[in-house]
Amino acid sequence: MKLKYTIAIPVYNDENTIRECLDSIINQTIDNDKLEIICVNDGSTDQSPAILEEYSNTYSFVRVVHQENSGSPSGPRNKAIELATGDFIFFVDGDDYLGEEALERMEEKILQYDSDIVIGKYVGINRGVPQAIFRNPDNFSFYGSNAMYTVSVQKLFRVSLLREHNIRFPEHYSLGEDQPFIIQAYAYSNSISIVKDYPCYYLTNNLTVGREQLTKKPITGRIYMHQFEETLAAVASLNLPKEKKLRTYYQYLTRVLNIELRTTITRSFQMEDKQFIFDSLKALIKQHNFLEIYPNFNTREKLLLRIIEQGDLEDLINFWYAERHPGNMQVFHGLIYPKAEKAYELAKAETLSFHRSNKLAAAVTRIQKKAEGLLIEGYSYHTLVDASEEQLFLKLSDRDSERVTSLAVQKGAYDTDSPIPVNPEVMQEQIISLFHVVIPSSALERLDAENGIVDLHLISRIENYTAIARIIGEIPQHSTAKLTSSKQKNHLLNVTTYDTKHGNLSFKLKDTAKKKPKQPSKKQRVVNKIKRMLRA
Known part of the structure; x- marks a missing residue:
């Protein structure tokens, strides 16, 4: 050919x-x-x-x-x-x-x-x-x-x-x-x-x-709206089965909600042009009956459609900027909704929860041996939700047996005079929570993993919403800490920290017996006795 x-x-x-x-x-x-x-x-x-x-x-x-x-x-x-x-x-x-x-x-x-x-x-x-x-x-x-x-x-x-x-x-x-x-x-x-x-x-x-x-x-709202009006008219005129036309409509509207709407809000239009575009979009989605394809959209897209349908331009702008800044969503009965008033009202009415979009992240940046156990300190953040009222827990799990135990985690630094190191890029973009927890040897021994590997997760609870994250390691240098065993007399639990291939923090545990002090010989005992007599 x-x-x-x-x-x-x-x-x-x-x-x-x-x-x-x-x-x-x-x-x-x-x-x-x-x-x-x-x-x-x-x-x-x-x-x-x-x-x-x-x-x-x-x-x-x-x-x-x-x-x-x-x-x-x-x-x-x-x-x-x-x-x-x-x-x-x-x-x-x-x-x-x-x-x-x-x-x-x-x-x-x-x-x-x-x-x-x-x-x-x-x-x-x-x-x-x-x-x-x-x-x-x-x-x-x-x-x-x-x-x-x-x-x-x-x-x-x-x-x-x-x-x-x-x-x-x-x-x-x-x-x-x-x-x-x-x-x-x-x-x-x-x-x-x-x-x-x-x-x-x-x-x-x-x-x-x-x-x-x-x-x-200069681009006016009228000029900007041509592309939407003409494209939707082109979809309506397609000589195709209804199912394909609806699918085409859905795919185009998905683009409008995720790309064109961003341009509408962030572009330097005059306020009158933005209002014209919003009002025109409101009329267009009603004219083309978006409800026929409404179930196909994801949570965010559904909420955007409802704001355009039932809200005003200010409501759209408030939600748009709120979702781009952490802490602007809240927990209600285990679900996550935007704080912006109209968006909250519409999302709650249809149970449009953002719990699948919110992500918890956690990192440990410092580990020290203390008399009461192994101190780990770090930071965590939620990408969307306001976590000011959260409770934190550390989950320890034996990789082989899948046994788990958990400890309550405290907010803030262990020593207020020694600030916890934090990734500066994360600090600029997220609202972080500092945390610390002391892991006693008894907690590790409850896993019966004295010669195994223990993985670490952070659990965050806000009301009855729970998020969990694998803790990543951001420790400058790994080391081994020797903790006194709570189960066996004259035994030590060696805890070696390391990063997995995915950058997550884990512990290698090894149980060892304490070395008994070397007993002096008979001759050395006589010499020691003479030294004590002379000192007296």
Whole structure:
């Protein structure tokens, strides 16, 4: 099978980068007779048109179309779809470029899987790039995948797929115009293939003056909402069974809740624009009846939907920032809810508990032998919940027999004049609790593990909510402590601390008999007696 590829390049003031872009395509390892390059000059005011004509005059497979400026890449891309003679079309931006073997590697996936869409590994130049999608198998279905986490169109699409379903870019706005196009292509595709092991597409941040000025145009709430409205309308218009349409709706709404909503809240919009976006989202999710797919969402997503449905913008912002700062959730009857008032009310009404999201972590940073036993000191923290009223316990377990025992743990340092060392990075990000506990030899001996290994866990109880964490070791130097046995006279329990391969703290125990003092000889006893007499 001999396939032909159309490379579609919308060009606007790309005089500084278009040569590198075109050269990277012309120098592909596949034969040039399999290539068609369509450059649509979108009213450039620099030297880009002259450069394009130069390449068109040199290479027969380079075609140039000139048009008045449309304000976005959508029109030029649609023109390329209309003119394409290739079996597949690859949308490439004029300031990006391809890896030399990109098309050869992507063609291998087409021949192997007959995919409608192929995504090549991205490399970011002065910018981030999608990565999560490359954790999928080499070939997969859109449904149930994480494909919506990359909605840019720098991908290879089967031309017949786009034409059969009339998939085109909306031309009346220029922010997020990729989304309605990509969701239709994904939903109608037979499968998606990915090239994981070769850098196919280099996404750059080398913006030209023209592009930079376009990017800096103020974005209003009305402009920002176009992408949501158009994409949801595109989902509604899909000529697919209801189950697939609902699945597509769910996958897109998941992206909105986890990605687009973050941008809405954190971006420097005017307050009026943020309010417009929130009110529009409220109307949209009701219009498209999110309740049909509501059970599919996770706890956090469900709460976000309920806040948008029943709350106001302030409620959304309060919850959004609260969940990003530790200590802003509370325990109620063993479950964890946000402290933010509206979020708490809505979460409690549906028992939307965050107990699975909250994580307890603990580390021991100092160990000392004391007369009463082995003193361990460290710190702990919860990632979400307010732990100011927690009770702490140390769980000791014999690895072989699985026998366990526990001890109450005290908050704070053993000696207030000797502060407990704490990882500074953790201290900056978390609300920590300092703790100490003295482990007597009797507690270790209750495990009957005198020659075994003991693992350490920290248990935190807040009301009737319990969390447990394996204690990690952050001790500068490990050592062996000799504790007097409480079970056997003239025996010692040697406790050697060490870190497991996962960085967790454990003890190696070994029971040994005390060495009996050496008895003096008869001659030495006589000498000792004489010395005592002389001293007297």
